[in-house]
Amino acid sequence: MKTFEILALGALFAAQGFATDNVLKPEGFVAKIKTEELERNLWNLDRIAKENGGNRAFGTPGYAASSDFILERAKTRFGSQYDTSIQYFTHLYNEVRQISLTGPDGEAVDTITLIYNPGTDDGPIKAPLIDTPVDDARGSACFEDQWAGIDATGKLALVKRGSCAISDKLRLARAHGALGVILYHNLPGTPGSATLSAESYGQIVPVATIKRDVGLAWKAKLEAGEEVVVELYIDAIFEDRKSWNIIAETKEG
Template sequence: MRSAIRCAIAGLAVVLGVVACTSSSDEEPKQGAQVASAVQIDALMAHLENLDRIAKDNDGNRAAGKPGYDASVAYVTDKLKEKGFEVSTPEFEINTFDLKSESLTVGDQQVKVATFGYSPGTDKAGLVTRVLEVPVDDTPGCEASDYDNLDVTGAIVIVRRGICPFAAKQQIAAERGAAALLVAFVGEQVGGGTLGSRDVAKIPTAGIGVGDVPALVAPGANVKLLIDADATTFTTRNIIAQTKTGSADNVVMVGAHLDSVPDGPGINDNGSGSAAILETALQMGSEPDVQNAVRFAWWGGEELGLLGSTDYVSKLSSDERLKIALYLNYDMIASPNPAYLTYDGDDSDKTGEPAGPDGSAAIERMLNAYLLNQGITPEGTDFDGRSDYGPFIEHKIPSGGIFTGAEDKMSADQAQKWGGEADEPFDANYHASGDTLANIDRDAFARNGAAVAYSVETYAQSIDGPNGVPSRADREAARGDEK
């Protein structure tokens, strides 16, 4: 029986292109299978129970910049340190913008308006003042001279969209004494925009349709602009821990975002991925017998726009990025009506974004083979940029991962294949208060938690073979901009 089990495990590895089967009764299972079998559902759920408790103790969320996120960081780092990992928590700044209300009126008539990101607000009573339009030219509102011979002080200024950034337009208007800036968009659609950051924003700024300009600048028009908004800047952290063994020239990086949305505890999104890579790290230990170093990452600020992973990758030198052989991303792997989706590294689905960087197709094959061996037939999911693989792909780092679905609905064919409920969302609690411990699919979590461990250990042992990724020399040639 033991020999048969070992042969079955090795048979899976053959499918994945890693090792060969043997009939020797003295042969021990390869580490990949050992780690995968060691990642058990009870331990995975224990991590989720702790994250759920943290959320309950902190206003129901674990959002970046909130106490629940800081407590989540402490939980993960403490667990890692207990296993001998050296842990760093690099900080980065997050700019947030909260638009509470906006309105623009001419007399009793409402005018459609779209406040720009990071715009300062008006006072609570709103801004009631005269309105003037800057003459239209090839660079509207982009030069201080555009305001020559205009009495701008205290006025709401209108400029056409075009050429220079919105931030530059509002800065010039502010320097000339304008009280607010409206950017007129051509056509019926009122476009939004952003000023980029709180530090750049000087005066209330919003978009309007060009068709509303005549009414706003008409002599004697009673115009009122009201913007109630807050822009804040705060500091938060990622978590980084790397094995002390394995080649640092071929780093296997695996990540999951640790933050939730402010509206819920984020137990599937993304306590599930965070717990899976944490348990993988704990089972491997800080000094595993591996060929390639493994770097574990828990990202902050993903829910605000992939901010933690983007900051991390952007701050690496070209040489440090070249040392990363591949990136594995695990975001939502225990949805209550679960799909079994692997990132479409080869673009075989021919939808959405193109294929991932060279090596992404191999990662997809490896994960598909693992799931197939578990009796699950996976489907592809597009590299649509909604999770932390985005910054890695931008730098041509091969990437892959598993995803069990969010707000999209399961088809009848998928329900028949996976046993879920057709015409229902994969996760009806996505980005909501119901994303709790009670709404986790344990079977999907168990399967995918083991898949996470197997994928990490597979590439920790070797990045070569039929499901391998480019060597250092090959990826240096492929990532021309990284030299």
């Protein structure tokens, strides 16, 4: 079988060309990667993103435009060195068109969504929060025994982020009756996004990720015996869309 490279967008064709005796030698490959070529590729991919609403995810116009850029370079500039092909397949596409979280005093709370986040299909979920234990050593709400005695039926579970996959937390929340999860960050600052994976579709509850300080403030109220009612709304779509890989195989192998 020929040597092949699945073309990562950030480092695509950043080399100046290959001698046949260097194709299979890592040091030969690395030596031919040029910083200016990497920067040029990144500049073009950034330009494509800006022209497509800041999005190059699969199933979007930005993905198709990125693919066109890669194919043009592969077939025109490097056609003598690579055989380039396209591998088509269908994959589950998710897009969160809107997400909002309203706090107990009616205030809008900053939140981010996660990739493959389920929607609140029947409209906003307005429900009291139920607290879950913090376990920084093992990971909070990551294991069944950490949910012992928690009946989250009809409620939104307040869960700390960290350690295990977020989808594991959401599966357990669903198993214990929660309508959704409010996930507060385990670090200061604005939380980053993450993927819940396509494989979790249909197995998890909706989730909103909030800053640590907000989550800790709500947790303190719950520990003081106060009721904390919040409202979560997520408008999300899920559908199968065509995607593809671009594969370049060295002619010599």
